[in-house]
Amino acid sequence: MNATSSSPANPPAGDWRIDRDRAITLFGPVAHDWPIEIVEETGSTNADLMARMRALPQRADALARPLVRVAYLQTAGRGRRGRSWVAQPGDALLFSLACVLPRPIDGLAGLSLAIGSALVDGLRTLPVAAPGQIALKWPNDVLLEGDKLVGILVETAWSTPDATAVVIGIGTNVRGADALAAKIDALNAGADAPAVPGTTPTALSRAWPNANLTDTLAAELNALEAALKRFGEAGFAPFQARWNACHAYAGRQVTLFEQGKEIMRGAAVGVDERGQLLVDTASGRETVTTGDVSLRITGGGA
Known part of the structure; x- marks a missing residue:
């Protein structure tokens, strides 16, 4: 892993950055080999990696291993349907993962759900209270006690009959849920609509007071490593039962x-x-x- 210098504006107090040595200790054997870039600020980690993937030769072996790019601050971060992702440096884990899956584009059905299922499993390995309260909302969100904890955005850079280059953007609210909710309320000032269940932001610190970017990154990447391999081999079908077991709205x-x-x-x-x-x-x-x-x-x- 490597990190650049320069500092984001108005960073929070305390030791909030990713601890490189601790992250390496926590990574599983395969994640150890992944190139992981950590930058202070960028427009969008998804956009950064999409540009790189488009420059690759369109072959199944174009990328030897997944590439991860983490940013403490994204000035043009995006969520599903083009929504902005609002986060203060140190409060959210914002990263994108680029890989080439050995499947055509029509074989990617359910990829974002498989990613969500993996993230739930990864986050449940952390010392959170009531890990069963980390659940899934169709199609692209992870919830904590019914509120939005993680957002997922999947984009494709190119596709051939036997491979597709994808970039997976993941934003996890780790700390500062109250400040985030206040900021979103300010952005929506004047709107009379009540809060919508499943869209109100929350943070991992709600269930784990010592939540930090380092442990969260390691837990998520370790879970994603196995999930990407499994999805590449068999698509979404192996994830179906697990996703349904974590479905927040089952029967509702x-x-x-x-x-x-x-x-x-x-x-x-x-x-x-x-x-x-x-x-x-x-x-x-x-x-x-x-x-x-x-x-x-x-x-x-x-």
């Missing part, structure tokens, strides 16, 4: 929206072998793909 009444308009409501059952959401509606079981679809507990708003 939900409403689905597309571009702000309600398209369906019913009981969330789980996901199928391609990561599609199964919903029992008044007219029968429906299957929902991802795309520009958002899910809320019924009555929670859009």
